[in-house]
Amino acid sequence: MIDGQIKMAEQKTIRKVAIIGGGPKGIYGFERLAAWLKVCPPSEKIEIHIFNRSDSFGAGENYRTDQPSYLLMNNPVGDVNMWSEEKPLPVVQNPLSLPEWLCRFAGMNISNNDYATRAMAGRYLSHGFNEIASSLPENVEGKYIVGEVVDIYKNTGKYSLSLKAIDDKKYRHQADRYDHVLLATGHPKHSNKKQSRLFKSFADNHQKAGFIPFVYPAETVFSDVPPNCTVGIKGIGLTFVDAVLALTEGKGGRFSRDEISGRLTYIRSGDEPKVIYPFSRSGLPMIPRKSVTIKNNELKYFTRSALQKFEPGKKLNFEEQIWPLLKQDMIYAYYHIALKNSGYTEGLSGCESFEEIERYIEEFHKKNPSELRFDPNTFLDPFHASEIQKGKSHHQFIEALYSEYLQEARKGELRSPLAAVTAVWRKASSLFCELYSFGGLTPESQQSFDHLIRGKLNRVTFGPPVENAEKLYSLMESGILNFDAARNPDLVLDKESGSYILQSRPNNTGYPVHFLVDARIPKVTLADNPGPLFRNLINRGLISLYENSSGNEAYRPGAVNISRQGFVIDKNGTVNRRIAVTGTPTEGITFDNDTLSRDRNNFVDGWAEYISREYANIASMVNLPYQSSDESSMNHL
Numbered sequence: 001m002i003d004g005q006i007k008m009a010e011q012k013t014i015r016k017v018a019i020i021g022g023g024p025k026g027i028y029g030f031e032r033l034a035a036w037l038k039v040c041p042p043s044e045k046i047e048i049h050i051f052n053r054s055d056s057f058g059a060g061e062n063y064r065t066d067q068p069s070y071l072l073m074n075n076p077v078g079d080v081n082m083w084s085e086e087k088p089l090p091v092v093q094n095p096l097s098l099p100e101w102l103c104r105f106a107g108m109n110i111s112n113n114d115y116a117t118r119a120m121a122g123r124y125l126s127h128g129f130n131e132i133a134s135s136l137p138e139n140v141e142g143k144y145i146v147g148e149v150v151d152i153y154k155n156t157g158k159y160s161l162s163l164k165a166i167d168d169k170k171y172r173h174q175a176d177r178y179d180h181v182l183l184a185t186g187h188p189k190h191s192n193k194k195q196s197r198l199f200k201s202f203a204d205n206h207q208k209a210g211f212i213p214f215v216y217p218a219e220t221v222f223s224d225v226p227p228n229c230t231v232g233i234k235g236i237g238l239t240f241v242d243a244v245l246a247l248t249e250g251k252g253g254r255f256s257r258d259e260i261s262g263r264l265t266y267i268r269s270g271d272e273p274k275v276i277y278p279f280s281r282s283g284l285p286m287i288p289r290k291s292v293t294i295k296n297n298e299l300k301y302f303t304r305s306a307l308q309k310f311e312p313g314k315k316l317n318f319e320e321q322i323w324p325l326l327k328q329d330m331i332y333a334y335y336h337i338a339l340k341n342s343g344y345t346e347g348l349s350g351c352e353s354f355e356e357i358e359r360y361i362e363e364f365h366k367k368n369p370s371e372l373r374f375d376p377n378t379f380l381d382p383f384h385a386s387e388i389q390k391g392k393s394h395h396q397f398i399e400a401l402y403s404e405y406l407q408e409a410r411k412g413e414l415r416s417p418l419a420a421v422t423a424v425w426r427k428a429s430s431l432f433c434e435l436y437s438f439g440g441l442t443p444e445s446q447q448s449f450d451h452l453i454r455g456k457l458n459r460v461t462f463g464p465p466v467e468n469a470e471k472l473y474s475l476m477e478s479g480i481l482n483f484d485a486a487r488n489p490d491l492v493l494d495k496e497s498g499s500y501i502l503q504s505r506p507n508n509t510g511y512p513v514h515f516l517v518d519a520r521i522p523k524v525t526l527a528d529n530p531g532p533l534f535r536n537l538i539n540r541g542l543i544s545l546y547e548n549s550s551g552n553e554a555y556r557p558g559a560v561n562i563s564r565q566g567f568v569i570d571k572n573g574t575v576n577r578r579i580a581v582t583g584t585p586t587e588g589i590t591f592d593n594d595t596l597s598r599d600r601n602n603f604v605d606g607w608a609e610y611i612s613r614e615y616a617n618i619a620s621m622v623n624l625p626y627q628s629s630d631e632s633s634m635n636h637l
Contacts (some may be wrong), residue, residue, distance in 0.1 A: 005030060014044045015615055018161060018178040020149045020533070022052030023060020024082065024596055025583035026127050026406040027183035029604040031090055037611035039088040046140045049176065051163070058129030059122030060186060061216070067119040068219050070249045070466055070541035074238055076291035077102065078112025080121065080596050082128045086605055090342040092131040094623050098124050113291035117373040121596075150532040152181060152579075154541060157271070159578065164250070164532075180611050183560075183568075183581045185533065187594075188589040193529075198493075199500075199516055205497035210515040215239055225515050227251075231273045233511035235520035236280045236486065239497055241464045241472065243519045247320040248272045248475060265473040276481050277511050278504055283394065283487025284382065286467030287405045287422055287460045292412040297427045301328040301354070304431065315442045315550055316435060318449045321394075326428060328354055328374045333413075333420040334374040335361050341415070342368065369492055379421060379458040383487075390571045394506060398483040399476045406473055409466050409580070411469055425461040433600060438564060439548040445556035446548055450557060485511040525558025533613070534585065541571035542579065557588025566603025580607045 019026045019032065030050060037046060049370040050057065056064050073080075083095035092555050101124045102108040102116060108115070129535055150171055152160035158177035165172070167215040198371050205210040212221055225247065251256070252269030278285075310321060324358075336347040339360065365371060371597045382401060392400070395543065408418040436439070441449065463469070473480035485502040492510070499512040526534050527545055537543045546561040548553055558583050561569040568579045582603050583593045590601045 001460065012474060015042065016026045016047045016049060016151075016176055016178045017180045017182070017611060018045065018176075018389070019048065019050045019182045019184060021060070021184035021186055021583075022050045022057040022129075022144065022150075023062065023184070024058070024125055025186065025593075025604075026050060026052070026182070027058050027083070027132070028084075028185055028598060029124065029582060029607065030129070031132050031609060032604045032608035034132055034136055034140065034213075035084070036093045036608040037140050037615070040090050040138055040609075040612035040616040041613040042612070044139070044615070047143060047176075047614060048136075048140065049143045049145060049178070051145050051147060051149050053146070055121070055146050056126070056146055058126040060125075062605050063118050063122035063125055064185075065122040065126060066121050066219075066251060067117070067122070067217070068246075069117050069119065070245045071118045071242055072115050072465055073118055073121050074462065074464060075120075075596070076113050076465075077110060077116050078291070079502050080124075080390075081449075081598065082125060082596070083621065084605065085600050086087045090132075091135040091137065092128075093135070095128075101127070103592060113293060113469065114521075115291075116233065130246045133435040141171060146535075151536040152533070153536075154543065155543075163253045175613070179578065180607075181579045183533075183579065183585060184583050184605060185531075186584050187524065188433060192403045196518065199518075202493045202500070206495070208498045209500065212515065215243040215517060217244050217521050220252060222246050222250065223395075225251075225273065225494045226518065227271045228274045229514040231276045231515045232485075232491075232500055232511075233276060233278045233517045234280070234491075235518065236278045236283070237459075237520070238286065238462075238464060239521055240278055240285075240519040241468055244276060244278075244481065244515055245326060245468070245471065247276060248480065249471075255474060264470045266471075266478045267269060268478075268480075272480065272517075275479070276475075277417070277485045277513055279483070279486045279489050279502055281488045282381070282456075282459070283483065285398065285402060285472070285483075286458075286463030289461075289462045290409050290412045290416055290466045294423075297423065299329045299427050300332050302428050302431065307431075307435070313443075316440060317442055317445045318453065319445060322432070322435070323453075326424065329424045329428070330376045330421045331374060332357060332380065333419040334425050335364065335418045337366055337413075337415065338371070338374075338415040341417070369595045374417070374421070376421075380460060387440045392496050392502070393484055394487060395476070395483040399473075400488065402469075402473055402476065406466065406469050409469065422460050425457045430600070433591040437601070438589060439550075441548070443550055443553040446557070463484075470609050484509070491516075492527070506519075510602070523558075524584050526560060527556060527558040541577070544571050544573075544586070544613040559588030559590075560585045561601075562586055562589060565606050567607075580604075582607075 009203060019029055032050060035453050045345050050173055054061065054229065077098045081099035083090050083102040090452065096104065098121065099110055099112055102110050102120065106120060136142055147163040147165045149161050150164050151157055155177050159181055162171045163172045163174055199211040203209040210224060215221060231247060233240055246485055248266065251270050252268050256267055257266050259362060306325055310316060314324060332348055336349065339348040342364065343545060348357050350358060351360065359620045365373065368610060373551045408416040411419060413419040413423045438636065474483060485504045490503040492503055496502045500516045502511040502513060522529055530538060544561045545556060546559045547556050562581055563575045566582060567575050568581060570576055580603060586601065593601055
């Protein structure tokens with residue numbers, strides 16, 4: 001089914017659509033287009049061409065089916081359903097959610113709250129892609145091309161593409177011309193920034209040093225890391241977890257659980273590093289989580305009704321208007337469970353006002369004077385209360401903190417006050433997405449949120465599953481994973497020793513490492529790291545970059561500028577309904593695209609309907625919810 005040919009002969013087909021990116025977001029667009037073309041049959045033959053960097057159609061790079069089993073999804077399987085619940089229904093006969101598919105095709109007895117391997121999720125997505133491709137409506141054909149699209153340009157009223165094949169430095173022009181293009185390119189490729197070039201140059205000139213600029217594919221990229229060396233990992237997010245497991249389990253180490261105590265112990269293979277030093281600006285690992293079934297996901301204070309009190313149509317300030325509501329929800333979530341655990345059967349559910357809640361909290365602490373007071377600011381940054389680290393090394397502090405995180409995560413949000421707080425931002429994110437998107441925050445507030453607040457909220461909310469967190473804690477106990485240099489160290493290139501030195505600021509101690517690993521995912525900013533495709537689109541004026549502006553304030557997050565229906569806005573401010581965008585390139589004008597959700601920032605359903613109605617020769621377009629092609633926006637550079 002997969003056509004690996006880069007150059008395709010010109011077809012007699014009159015109508016062609018290109019989808020750039022064959023990962024989940026691109027396949028969601030493919031699924032919707034197939035569904036709409038079935039209910040609005042085209043009057044002419046249609047070809048849908050999907051371009052992907054590899055032959056991993058459906059799964060994309062993040063969910064490649066050949067990944068090792070120690071790489072888990074970071075969302076429970078119940079969160080994933082690749083099929084839209086909107087009408088028209090999918091073209092496949094039996095669309096299954098991920099849990100249903102795992103039960104039927106993988107023979108797994110799994111609940112919605114369990115976590116699957118990323119490879120298994122990839123098999124699900126690839127299977128769904130093949131189902132769509134084999135169920136296309138009459139008069140519709142799919143072609144699936146392996147290669148990287150590096151340019152799009154106008155060609156006699158339509159659009160043509162330039163393609164780069166795998167391991168090919170030359171660009172090749174496609175003979176086909178397309179009526180419509182959907183950009184679903186996902187995360188940008190790792191950029192070769194100045195700092196990375198410096199680290200690589202140092203490694204090239206010092207025999208014992210090595211530099212790994214990107215951790216994927218995790219099963220092969222660490223093959224040159226020798227046994228018993230020291231490794232520094234920059235970044236302590238989810239990618240860091242994958243890197244650590246690749247350097248331990250991926251090197252033949254294994255974890256053994258004691259049948260009586262349940263404690264997990266790491267057994268060395270002899271091929272793993274001697275010590276791994278993680279580091280980041282915060283120096284804090286992500287809080288692990290365990291999914292549980294919740295009947296009601298609504299918050300008590302961050303609600304639509306509460307937001308109606310603000311002036312309609314006016315941009316919001318996160319720190320002054322949204323954060324106070326979220327803090328109240330965090331306090332409520334924590335003490336609601338704490339009181340229930342202390343014998344208050346109803347917790348705080350009967351309280352009418354926050355003042356009443358505060359009275360209950362005071363009563364609780366009078367009866368339980370040894371209980372620490374919960375503070376949202378300290379929760380986001382434990383170093384906010386500096387005395388808690390007194391007398392401990394940074395590693396001892398992190399190990400004790402992570403032990404507490406892990407114990408509470410195992411209980412789940414229905415029994416643990418701390419776990420209940422970690423769920424607040426997850427529950428708030430859907431409504432916040434609506435507020436954030438298309439300049440809902442003031443420029444200054446959006447910039448502050450993006451750079452200072454978002455990472456802290458993600459750290460406490462979207463951490464690794466308990467299974468992987470237990471492995472990290474076992475590695476901390478064994479001494480392989482050491483956090484002594486974790487908090488914002490200076491990175492020194494020591495030519496004399498041929499090592500990278502992590503210079504810890506709190507204790508002014510240097511920690512030499514032989515291999516340096518960058519475990520951060522490149523931030524989505526088309527201004528700094530556009531890649532060849534978006535660079536060419538910008539240079540040609542086919543797209544512009546989004547700017548959130550208000551009065552004298554302006555903030556440019558680096559997202560492609562789009563209409564509210566997902567169509568690009570060119571350099572002149574004109575909406576172009578021939579090119580649409582979905583997913584990661586819109587991050588900054590939209591919020592939270594790094595997910596398998598079908599509902600979040602769903603532009604592809606309307607895009608597919610628009611194309612299907614055009615191809616069905618429906619004359620009246622006035623009922624379609626789209627801006628006319630001459631509409632303009634001032635949100636461009």
